Amino acid sequence: xxxxxxxxxxxxxxxxxxxxxxxxxxxxxxxxxxxxxxxxxxxxxxxxxxxxxxxxxxxxxxxxxxxxxxxxxxxxxxxxxxxxxxxxxxxxxxxxxxxxxxxxxxxxxxxxxxxxxxxxxxxxxxxxxxxxxxxxxxxxxxxxxxxxxxxxxxxxxxxxxxxxxxxxxxxxxxxxxxxxxxxxxxxxxxxxxxxxxxxxxxxxxxxxxxxxxxxxxxxxxxxxxxxxxxxxxxxxxxxxxxxxxxxxxxxxxxxxxxxxxxx
Numbered sequence: 001x002x003x004x005x006x007x008x009x010x011x012x013x014x015x016x017x018x019x020x021x022x023x024x025x026x027x028x029x030x031x032x033x034x035x036x037x038x039x040x041x042x043x044x045x046x047x048x049x050x051x052x053x054x055x056x057x058x059x060x061x062x063x064x065x066x067x068x069x070x071x072x073x074x075x076x077x078x079x080x081x082x083x084x085x086x087x088x089x090x091x092x093x094x095x096x097x098x099x100x101x102x103x104x105x106x107x108x109x110x111x112x113x114x115x116x117x118x119x120x121x122x123x124x125x126x127x128x129x130x131x132x133x134x135x136x137x138x139x140x141x142x143x144x145x146x147x148x149x150x151x152x153x154x155x156x157x158x159x160x161x162x163x164x165x166x167x168x169x170x171x172x173x174x175x176x177x178x179x180x181x182x183x184x185x186x187x188x189x190x191x192x193x194x195x196x197x198x199x200x201x202x203x204x205x206x207x208x209x210x211x212x213x214x215x216x217x218x219x220x221x222x223x224x225x226x227x228x229x230x231x232x233x234x235x236x237x238x239x240x241x242x243x244x245x246x247x248x249x250x251x252x253x254x255x256x257x258x259x260x261x262x263x
Contacts, residue, residue: 063141125151125220132216147217155221157182
């Protein structure tokens with residue numbers, strides 16, 4: 001067998017280094033930092049008066065007018081703002097859901113791709129989602145990290161395209177292959193966006209959401225994985241045996257349940 005060329009060892013080591021999570025000296029990783037910054041910015045926003053808050057949002061939220069006026073930072077800063085015209089409770093809910101998704105999906109993705117790719121996917125998805133939303137609804141500024149969150153989920157599903165994942169949908173747990181889940185996420189967010197645009201009346205939890213930011217974010221996550229070569233993982237023999245064992249356990253539980261019902 002021929003020895004591996006030194007140049008190939010260097011390239012392999014470089015790719016491996018890109019996937020290593022970086023932490024601060026206290027062990028804090030990029031996911032925790034992103035979540036912490038979002039929470040701190042939100043805490044600052046709720047201390048502002050109405051006029052100051054409006055100005056803060058106009059400066060940081062992404063909008064067509066803002067970009068035309070040279071506010072080049074908005075594609076990034078809008079990802080760290082949560083607020084607007086709704087009640088404080090709704091803003092807290094919005095922030096909490098986004099941070100929960102970013103933390104849970106982000107931690108898993110960080111182990112797969114490392115800090116540099118994680119940041120690239122997060123920011124790229126969020127920025128693409130922001131542009132999608134303001135192109136479709138140019139009269140409405142956008143703020144929030146939802147697009148980036150959707151990018152993390154879609155990217156994670158794409159990397160684990162050949163594995164069955166536990167997925168919670170509207171409070172119900174189901175099992176889907178990662179690739180199928182990423183596609184469902186992309187199509188459903190686009191469909192909801194079309195419904196919101198086409199409806200002539202307000203639909204709760206649909207009309208006031210940035211569905212095209214979600215669509216653009218999910219698309220960004222998928223594109224990043226494909227373009228950077230973060231190919232789907234192949235299930236190992238151990239993971240296949242574990243999945244087979246879980247399926248057997250589920251079948252046994254169903255069998256016992258049916259026997260109890262008959263009794």
